[in-house]
Amino acid sequence: MSHANGLIAARSVTSRVTSRVMWLLCIAAAGLIISVLALVLYYLVSIGWHSVTWAFFEQDPQPYGSSGYPGGMRNGLVGTGILVGLASIVGVPVGLLAGVYLSEYRTRPWITSTVRFTADVLAGVPSIVIGILGYELLVVPIGHYNGWAGALALAFIMIPIVTRTTEEMLRLVPRSYREASIALGATKARTIVQVVLPAATGGLVTGVMLALARVAGETAPLLFTALGSRLLTFNPNYAFPSLTKQIWDYATGPYAEQKQEAWAGILVLIALIFVLNLGIRFFARSVQTRT
Amino acid sequence: MPAGVTSIESVEKKAAAPGAGESRVSLRRGAYLPDRILALLATCSALTIILLLVALVSVLVYAALPSFHTFGPSFLVHSQWRPNELERIQRDADGKVIKDADGEPVTQTLPPAFGALPVIYGTAVTSALSLFIAVPFSIGAALFLIRIAPRRFVNAVSFLIEFLAAVPSIAYGLWGLFVLAPFLQAYVEPRLNAVFHRISGLHWLASSSTTGRDIFCASLVLAIMVIPIITAVSRDVLRTVPSTQIEGTTALGATWWQTSWEMLRYCRSGLFGAIMLGLARAAGETMAVAMVIGNVNEIHASPFAAAQTMSSLLANEFAEASSDLHRAALLEVALALLAMSLVFNVVARWLVVGGGGARAAGGH
């Protein structure tokens, strides 16, 4: 190291005191971050806690003044489930296959690096811009807000995430697996489908869950595509409800009971993401043990 | 051993089956059908990604063309944002209303004017302020996790941090709007504002009103949102420092901080990359900011003034831009936002992967 000699001479009282101070500051920084994050989490959980009742899961929103007001968010829960499901039908296969391409097929280096670069860059695009793309592509031509456009916008967000995690996870599979498979006479397709992919299952599931956790919490891309709906509906041809949009509507609304419902919705959303994160941790552990 | 390797290579050549990722895509005739199908599907999926980016850019550019033609590059430096026409009554030098032949006041109709400077300012200031707050804490926490904390603690804290990085922005927005903003408005901002009024050099920082929904609150919420990202990436980057470095400096008598400083210097490009990733997220954040920024499309110096960012402008106005020019102007702002996030992400990638990663691979 370049200035190692200087360090020996520098172990003076000043530097020892400085070191102590910085050591304490680092602990303080970590302590502050942990407390603030825990405090935010505490607020998010505690405010909505008592509003999460069976009614929340069973009822759809009821307007102010009618019996059953404020109702629940059943439409949003089912809506988000359907939107994420539809998005996955497109997003997961495309992402997996693109990840397979980046890891297993590398025709010309410039295509591979372009695709990789593009996937990274797309993963960082603000989701509201993706929502605008969804609006121009699927709402304007069809003529009205619809659930397909919302699902497509979510799929656009999923694809780069699944692609990159798939590629990383497939790369962790040792070369010897592939070589052994070929040595036994398997073709490339067989190798990939029957040897490489199963070996990386834990990691692939991690990637998909990361993407699911991300899109389940998205609001901005749905604002101009699926819009939202007070109705429980299974028909994506029209405006489609989602949990996040329902929370947004209630939170920016005037009625106190609806704001309480919004907090309950946030709690349910966070619980969902927590479960997905636990799952990610679980599957990630199974990835590390293989290498 | 070498014999085994040779035989695998010769099997490869004989069967003409591609090896682990380094030879041609078997799309040519005569190759096994499932191979061709899989190769085709994989290639199409990969090309879809490129197509996605191309579609994004071209749709935005095409729809923003009217704005390009009308305003040109000065769009980025003008600060008037007026989506509707404004009728102004003409007055003469004495201030009297000018009337035409029928006795009606002569009006001048000012056309709609769009300028992106206020939202560029809003995005720049909130992002910069949030990083200014977040970076020292994040780097300090990353050092803590790598060098001070016991192993089990690190796992628990890492899980908390990664979980909070995954919490959707609408949750942070709700927290900011209903918990943080009222708190700031009641306790923090009036006192700080009074301090700014008193100190003569800081008058320009004082604001006429403190509503709690302003640049300061938005920056705090953004800081809380980017801290997990910067901490997690910094922790990963710092982990790549070879233990020989750490042991070497300690053996030479360096204090804890001197060693840590050397680690930070070693990883500086990776750390800058982590900061850039945080910046990219802060600049693109929509929902949380839209709820606490105050939604006023103007430039004011005070952090207690309400403002508008590029993404909150889109969230607020896109649904209702009925004139083509208004929509085109908004799309031009979206294009600027996209360009900015592309630049940040590219630089971040290059710094984290190119700088820190390469060095980790190559030793010192």
Place this chain on the structure above:
Amino acid sequence: MKGLIRNIAAIVALGGSVALAEVRLQGAGSTFVAPMMQRWVSEYQKLRPDVQADYQSIGSGGGVKAFLEKTVDFGASDAPLNKKEFAQAGGVSAVVQVPVIAGAVVPGYNLPGFNGELKLDGPVLANIFQGRIAKWNDPKIAALNAGLSLPDLAITPAHRTDGSGTTFVFTSYLATQSVDFKERIGASKQVEWPGGSGGKGNEGVTQVVESTPGAIGYIELAYALENKIPFATMKNADGKFVKASPKSTSAAGEQAAAQMDANNAAPLWNQHGANVYPIAGFTYVFVRSDLSYMHDKAKAQAVAAFLTWVIHDGQQFASQLDYAPLSAAVQTRAGQAIGRLNWSGAPIATASR
């Protein structure tokens, strides 16, 4: 557990019902009318379970845009379509514009410790929103509120950031009260407010006022009453101070039918009358007159039936939610307008059942 099973059964059954021929109507627009509209679509569905109408509150500007782009079946706005918007829609005869309800815009305020009834008039309000009157204890405000002590607190005017019919009604009123306001700010759905704090939708402005001591914002009456926000009594065109209520709003609407233009738009602000509240406005719903673009006759009939129900039977719910029902004369005009709805020229039956 039983509830969960019941719920799953309901979802499965509902999934089956997608196959039935139900009609789905989509409307969007004004936040001013949102509470009323949500009630209407819900009540109408009780009457006709096969019609599922949905309304999204995105602001009058959004409602107009969605209507022009045909991304919704009906749009709602408190600002009637202007010449340009009619032209974009294909001309005056291509649109049916119908007033559906009247509402009041009130200046809600947040003055901690102030328990009296604040009185304001047009010129003072215009100056407040132009930033010319900066403190609550300004002499101009005190002059209207003799005997009440106003705090030495800065005024934060709260306004709409989105394209808003509420803004249109409020600025139209202020433009009649102050020439300076008319020139510098003007009357439209979206204006350049000097300073102040912005909120999206009536909901957003309500939140700003609720949480900012010293704030004053223009919101629809229902939002103020719901959130227990005190609002000022306004001096009307006859010099009387009137508090906003369904009654004083109806009084404003009495002369409306006579003042309606060819497109059924009428200003309700600044009307004469002892009990008239001066800042009131209609909410208009727009539909295309030729509904054949929907390619679904049942849907077109549902639109006509729904609108007819809204202007007649739907008015019974108005005062519950603090809106003012349409007068009989206005109902007749509205009915005539709905009668123009056609399917490629053939009139659509407008029975509400």
